[in-house]
Amino acid sequence: MLSEEIGHPNFNEEAERLAFTKKYIDIVIQASESDEASFKENLREQLEGMELNDSSLSYMSMLTNANLLRRTIDEVKKLKKFANKPYFARIDFLRNETNQEERLYIGKLSLFDKETQQPIVVDWRSPVANLYYDGRLGDVSYEAEGEQYDGFLSLKRQYIIEDGDLKEIRDIDLTTNDELLQLSLSESSNNRLSEIVATIQEEQNEIIRADLNRPIIVQGAAGSGKTTIALHRLSYFIYTYAEHFRPEQLMILAPNRLFIDYISEVLPELGVENILQTTFIDYVKACIKKNIKMTHPEDKLISFIHHELENPERAKMISEFKGSLQFRDILDNYLQDILKTLLPKEDFYVAHFKLYSAKKLRYLMVHEYKYLPYYQRIDKIKRVLQNHVRFKKKAMIEKITSFYDQKLDKGLAHKGDPEKRKQYISKVLDKKQEGLAQIQKQLRTAVTSYIKQLPKHDVFYYYHQLVTNEALFTRYAKGVIKDEDIHFFCQYQQHLYEKKTYELEDLAALLYMQGKIFGIDKELRVKNVVIDEAQDYSYFQLEALKTVLETDMFTIVGDLAQGIHSYRGIKDWHIVQEQIFTRASFKTLQKSYRTTIEIMQLANQVQQLLNMNLPVVEPVVRHSPKPSFFMTNTKKNDIQTISKMIAAFYKEGMKTVAVIGKTNKECKKIAKLFQQYSDIHVQLLKENEEINSNNVVVVSSHLAKGLEFDAVILYAIDEVYQMEELDIKLLYVSMTRPLHRLILFGPNLSAFLLDKIDPQYIHIT
Ligand SMILES: Nc1ncnc2c1ncn2[C@@H]1O[C@H](COP(=O)(O)OP(=O)(O)OP(=O)(O)O)[C@@H](O)[C@H]1O
DSSP: OOOOTTTSTTHHHHHHHHHHHHHHHHHHHHHHHHHHHHHHHHHHHHHHTOOTTOOHHHHHHHHHHHHHHHHHHHHHHHHHHHTTSOOSEEEEEEETTTTEEEEEEEESSOEEOTTTOOEEEEETTSGGGHHHHHOOSEEEEEEETTEEEEEEEEEEEEEEEETTEEEEEEEOOTTSOOHHHHHHHHSOOOSSOOOOGGGOOHHHHHHHTSOTTSOEEEEEOTTSSHHHHHHHHHHHHHHHTTTTOOGGGEEEEESSHHHHHHHHTHHHHTTOOSOEEEEHHHHHHHHHTOOOOBOOTTHHHHHHHHTOOSOHHHHHHHHHHHTSHHHHHHHHHHHHHHHHHHSOOSOEEETTEEEEOHHHHHHIIIIITTTSOHHHHHHHHHHHHHHHHHHHHHHHHHHHHHHHHHHHHHHHHOOSOHHHHHHHHHHHHHHHHHHHHHHHHHHHHHHHHHHHTSOOOOHHHHHHHHHTOHHHHHHHHBTTBOHHHHHHHHHHHHHHHHTTOBOHHHHHHHHHHHHHHTOOOGGGOOSEEEESSGGGSOHHHHHHHHHHHTOOOEEEEEOGGGOTTTTTSOSOHHHIIIIIOTTOEEEEEOEESSSOHHHHHHHHHHHHTTOSOOOOOEEOSOOOOOOEEEEOOOHHHHHHHHHHHHHHHHHTTOOOEEEEESSHHHHHHHHHHHHHHOSOOEEEOOTTOOOOTTSEEEEETTTTTTOOEEEEEEEOSSOOOOSSHHHHHHHHHHHTSEEEEEEEEESSGGGGTGGGSOGGGOEEO
16 A cells, blocks of 8 residues: 555655665765875875886786776766666565565665675666565565565555655555656656666566666657667676676667757666667767768658659568568678678799699688688688698798709819809809899798788779679579569669769668678777667568677667657568567567556557557556647647647646657658747757657657657647558557647648547547
């Protein structure tokens, strides 16, 4: 049962406990800071006493001090950060093994009593904390390092602590709804994703803590916490494997810079710092080391939305094909042939000494160094030859020397005309010198000249050679795609080539080929990857990432119902699981934590228009007024009505409001109307921009994907949503952005497909 605040029987005791913990943290901070000072002093002394070539011993001791210092600084930083809210929950666990009840306070750090080694606060990511998220009251167990620990959970308690003061205590049992969750969901958003450690739900916890040594694919409804959970899983990973991985070896791939900005604030809160946060496009550019010119990744989508393409089916075919595993197969065959062109054909000679046969070198290239990208194999061969030359150098010189020395001996021993003998000897001496000079020169240059004979091109050359040459492409693609498609495909690629441009769909192939032919730089070879909005990736994009990174340690989260790029993206998670990440587990999240029941009911109606057999999304019990539809009037009147509404939302305590138009073009119009007819300053959101939380945001439906706002107004001036897959998805995305309020402004009900759904879910004014 929910206990009354202040009136909770244990309130005073808990307030004392909080005061004690805060005091303890203070003491630890003070002690650590003096440690820090003494480490710094140590370090300074050692640096002063160091000669350039000082013994390794003092270097080692300096390093130890530096590490200790870094650790202390990190610890103090963390303690200071969480000092005012050291924990958010408590569990009481009677451990069968010891028959002792443990009272465990759970927070975002771990803190131990230095004397007794008893935990004062346990980290939410520690194994025992799993009981808080997972365990019901009663008989429970948790696992740590492969061992199972059983016991009895008698209490689960949550705290609301503000500015270091205990405000509320809630005890949770089976019959209680998670009040803290309710409370946290009813709060207003500040344009940034927040951490949810206190209210992680069981189904979410399962994903966060799912086997870290296996990839995981999550199909999650809009607002089910996919992004949040993916970040918490990273945090859990870092905690669990702190000893084995550096944060630089982890990467988050987000759809655009705007999104990276959106998630950026929550990461340090979760102890996730210094990890690589980038977009697929930027990552590939870094791998191929060239800032290639690209068509805008949304261009095609926008042309589809506007029905601008002459032959949209063909455009879809090309995008889909470039993202398919069939294209990967074609490239694999082509890569085999590229390898053949790189194989040495001539034996390797220095002067007339044969040092390595071509056959043996080919064997090395094809078999021995199979694990390496092609050009790295050539580098290896180069080193093998260089070593071999070095190894044989003496013998070769000796052979030449002895050859001429024998001749000299013969000449000297000759009893004939002394003049002729002199001439002969001088000629031999000249020849010897010449021979030795020649071999010296060859020793220096033979390897380089030999390697130079092998072709050297960049990845772009290889790619274009294949995709713009119809005859060559046909050789690989015949039977895989239709002949006429081969023709269109090559024409299309030729057209891009002439404009020296690439599109997003080319990047999977470029990345894959770069990895196979050249390899990618070490700092880009991360070991663990989180992909958000993964439904917009193609199969080949995922495959290329997995291949070049040589790991399948991926957390992949997405929602097919929001797959607005499905012409190039994933249509079925099973294919990902069966053909790419074969070790992956698959989970679904069906509850939406973002949106209220009334908003979700309407959005569900729209989602069902997709006929994709996706289950309806279950909202967490939270209410709002029904979404309202307003018929548009004059533009001036519309903007004035909308402005009044926005003012009222702010008055109600909402912090973020967005007006969503179907396309960028529509949004530009909306922003201009605000300028003309309203005092409200709006921010027309662009992809690479940060959201300024003081502004009302005007954003297009496709760019709004992944974001959330307290209140959302869908405004259709000229561009309405039609009864087709892409538009339904865009509408669904837009409707699932608000936390608390949804309003629709359009010329008629059908502008938002409301004529196709049960009218009970909408309030028509
Ligand atoms: N357990 C939870 N406790 C409190 N808030 C939660 C919880 N889970 C999710 N939320 C909140 O729900 C909202 C939606 O979360 P998030 O953006 O991660 O969902 P998503 O599945 O990525 O959504 P979308 O697919 O629409 O982008 C966020 O405001 C998040 O803080």
